[in-house]
Amino acid sequence: MRFERFIALRYLLTWGNHAFISVISWVSVLGVALGVAALIVVLGVMNGFSNELRDKILGVNAHIVVTSLxxxxxxxxxxxxxxxxxxxxxxxxxxxxxxxxxxxxxxxxxxxxxxxxxxxxxxxxxxxxxxxxxxxxxxxxxxxxxxxxxxxxxxxxxxxxxxxxxxxxxxxxxxxxxxxxxxxxxxxxxxxxxxxxxxxxxxxxxxxxxxxxxxxxxxxxxxxxxxxxxxxxxxxxxxxxxxxxxxxxFPLQVRTWMEMNQNLFAALKLEKAAMFVILVMIVLVGSFSIITTLVMLVMEKTRDIAIMASMGAGPRRIARIFIFLGTIIGALGTSLGFAIGLLLCFLLQRYQFIQLPMDVYYLDHLPVQLQWTDMTIIALAAMGMCFLATLYPARQASRLQPAEALRYE
Incomplete structure (x- = not known):
């Protein structure tokens, strides 16, 4: 496994004259980072809004109300x-x-x-x-x-x-x-x-x-x-x-805060799910950029792949090189996205520089509350899509025949 990691890091850090591929790779990193950051900020705001609204409603109203028919x-x-x-x-x-x-x-x-x-x-x-x-x-x-x-x-x-x-x-x-x-x-x-x-x-x-x-x-x-x-x-x-x-x-009627505000919180939950699906598409676009980067790299490194194959590197080891490379790009994008997203959430929570009109919205500012379950799902979803994006280029690289690749070299 050390061999595959060494070659993957070498391809990532030393692009040589292939500056165009380098630019595309960093665009892939930024695409994943922007998607992850947007997910973190939006879900943090949605969670904060829902919890803040719930706390304010339950501050004025009780958790359970008993009335009579x-x-x-x-x-x-x-x-x-x-x-x-x-x-x-x-x-x-x-x-x-x-x-x-x-x-x-x-x-x-x-x-x-x-x-x-x-x-x-x-x-x-x-x-x-x-x-x-x-x-x-x-x-x-x-x-x-x-x-x-x-x-x-x-x-x-x-x-x-x-x-x-x-x-x-x-x-x-x-x-x-x-x-x-x-x-x-x-x-x-x-x-x-x-x-x-x-x-x-x-x-x-x-x-x-x-x-x-x-x-x-x-x-x-x-x-x-x-x-x-x-x-x-x-x-x-x-x-x-x-x-x-x-x-x-009977005739007493017992109702919980969930029943009395069911439509409101169901709408917020649905809106959160819809925003998650929409913003995942941004991460998906970034993962498609990883496919483009790796396909172009396979085309540029055909001679290197053929040499490694002729020296005894099997198809699986060659495939793992490009899987490692794409996964590293995805991990960099996810880490950068987490850094940007958490920083924006901190600034929103600390300085509250986005004000809302209280006569239109329930709150006068954007509340932010991060949940580790959401953070875990975002990280797993981003890394999962980036990993899947590496499979096709890695498969194409592993199928190269040394004789065919070196015929015109």
Missing amino acids: EGVIRDYDRLNEQARSVSGVVGAMPFVYSEVMLSTSMGVKGVVLRGIDPAAAHGVITLSRDLIMGDVQDLIDDPAGRGIFIGSELAGRLGLRVGSEVNLLSPAGQRSAAGFAPSVEAFVVRGVFRTGMYEYDSSLAYVTIPAAQSILGFRGDLVTGLEVRLRDVDAAPRVAQELERTLGG
């Missing part, structure tokens, strides 16, 4: 304690969910109103970490029980800050003889949060559960459902089944 849950304290006792659950709290109108002197905006238990919120959602003004304790200590937390984009659009007064209007807040009449109540902004997702920051508001029950006209101590947070987000299907058995099933 009847619309409201009555005996929620007992159900909440039962949910906490299930293995894998680290936090649970009741919530009230509805859509209302928020009005100020600057304008009117439809918002999603969520009534929460501020004391238990830190164990279920990331509200305490997302607050940029105010504190969760301000919602608990509000003297009138009419404190409200709003998103940063909503606050900027309506010119609100901590201490500002707003009115919440619920279309179905009060029952009368003529049906439901709108209910309007005044609230004071006690905090402003920023999740990093425009959709939440521009249309989400938090109040306490009693305040939400009051404006929505709930008769009795009712909530919309329970939010449950898990130790392991990937264990949501298993824990959901255990919760359903523990809580008693």
Whole structure:
């Protein structure tokens, strides 16, 4: 094997007068490198985007949501304690969910109103970490029980800050003889949060559960459902089944974050697979360049091949020379591609010089997260295609007959 490696390295490093072949070989290296670098960067961004989006969604929303087909849950304290006792659950709290109108002197905006238990919120959602003004304790200590937390984009659009007064209007807040009449109540902004997702920051508001029950006209101590947070987000299907058995099933409905966001994450997974296939084509083009390089080298080195064959080098040893040569070119291209790709990923992650409009995308920058499984697949795919590209030229070289090759020399 030492003989084959020696000849392959000699052909790679000492091209002599065959400068054109040398240029083609380095073009092959660059082709493979660009394909590998593009794969690393794109898959890193896709992974980062998917994980960042998941983390932000699961920061505002719980891992599992328990609701009722009847619309409201009555005996929620007992159900909440039962949910906490299930293995894998680290936090649970009741919530009230509805859509209302928020009005100020600057304008009117439809918002999603969520009534929460501020004391238990830190164990279920990331509200305490997302607050940029105010504190969760301000919602608990509000003297009138009419404190409200709003998103940063909503606050900027309506010119609100901590201490500002707003009115919440619920279309179905009060029952009368003529049906439901709108209910309007005044609230004071006690905090402003920023999740990093425009959709939440521009249309989400938090109040306490009693305040939400009051404006929505709930008769009795009712909530919309329970939010449950898990130790392991990937264990949501298993824990959901255990919760359903523990809580008693119908009319309760247990849904995981995977089910509630199934279409979104399925689309991201499909897009990642499509981008992988498309970018592999770039590596394939580079591997075809390796075929061109080796075929031209075989034509140029016909005399050398014939001499080696006449000195006792069998067809397999001659074939291995060109397989080694093509594999070395592929390895150089793959290594260079990894260096370029990892450097670009580091720069994107460190400096975030590509900014995204938050009103169009969920995020304001390109997140990057590299996974070793993806890196391994990229390396194996690149080296595999480069190896396959060496087989035809190596086979042609091994089939040369010394007498035919030297006849006209």
